[in-house]
């Protein structure tokens with residue numbers, strides 16, 4: 660375990676916010692986590708890659724999860740179950756799986772962050788969410804210090820949601836995740852962007868490697884690279900509204916896009932709402948929304964967390980006044 664004092668967190672969050680931690684622990688084993696249990700019980704901030712947080716102030720104690728490792732748990736001719744250390748970089752695991760022709764997570768290539776954080780917000784992209792592969796999540800119960808395993812059904816996965824954002828919030832340190840991948844993968848290319856990217860390359864019968872490459876190409880083109888422009892991906896969730904509310908909006912805004920979201924509900928792209936509210940590419944001091952993807956709030960260099968939070972609140976107010984839709988933040992605000 661590595662322990663440091665008075666550390667800048669700029670390199671530990673993709674927004675590039677220069678907050679400070681009085682103490683920072685980097686844990687590499689389950690024993691390390693158990694050793695600092697009192698620190699976790701006192702409310703230390705647990706971080707993986709820092710790609711889904713906004714640090715709005717300095718932090719007393721931060722614990723960085725660096726528990727690595729990959730172990731095959733079970734396999735037959737069709738599937739393989741692998742336990743990944745929670746500190747493994749998500750994209751590296753996707754790349755490794757694709758290299759071995761284990762299918763299931765290739766559509767989620769290039770999502771920043773760690774394996775351990777993936778089930779927390781049930782990461783997803785291009786028509787696939789991690790819940791489709793999760794067998795279980797292993798964690799240390801911060802209250803008791805016990806090692807526990809939660810199966811997928813008990814994780815209560817939803818759209819960018821799970822039990823780890825509610826009942827188990829601040830109560831667990833995730834140490835590993837078991838994923839079941841397919842040895843006879845069926846590719847998922849129903850998402851329009853992926854389909855078009857493959858067609859552009861003349862690929863009619865894509866492999867998981869083709870899908871992986873297409874997703875990497877699309878994402879590299881569309882999303883700002885946090886190493887060049889600080890950001891945390893989509894700042895808000897796409898809101899789900901009732902059909903009645905949607906129909907009222909169609910009357911006023913006939914071009915409003917939507918997706919079905921189950922019986923009686925529609926999902927509306929938050930990016931469209933933000934653009935209509937006049938925020939696309941808008942810069943306010945050191946922060947703003949991205950020029951081509953207004954759902955992504957960016958740090959133009961020296962923004963602090965409070966400035967970004969102020970812009971996010973302003974966007975929420977204008978969108979609410981215009982559409983009577985309350986945008987929910989996808990990024991975790993660290994106060």
Ligand SMILES: Cc1cc2nc3c(=O)[nH]c(=O)nc-3n(C[C@H](O)[C@H](O)[C@H](O)COP(=O)(O)OP(=O)(O)OC[C@H]3O[C@@H](n4cnc5c(N)ncnc54)[C@H](O)[C@@H]3O)c2cc1C
Nearest residue numbers: 706707708709710711771772773775776782783833891892
């Ligand atoms: C450019 C960009 C693109 C993105 N695209 C997508 C996308 O397409 N789809 C998507 O779903 N997300 C996307 N994201 C969001 C982000 O990548 C995911 O949410 C990712 O899973 C966060 O992982 P992390 O390790 O960085 O988590 P962190 O930001 O470090 O932590 C996130 C939360 O989880 C908690 N946490 C982290 N690790 C642990 C642990 N081991 N135990 C307990 N709690 C823990 C933290 O306390 C915090 O509350 C994007 C982000 C960026 C910057």
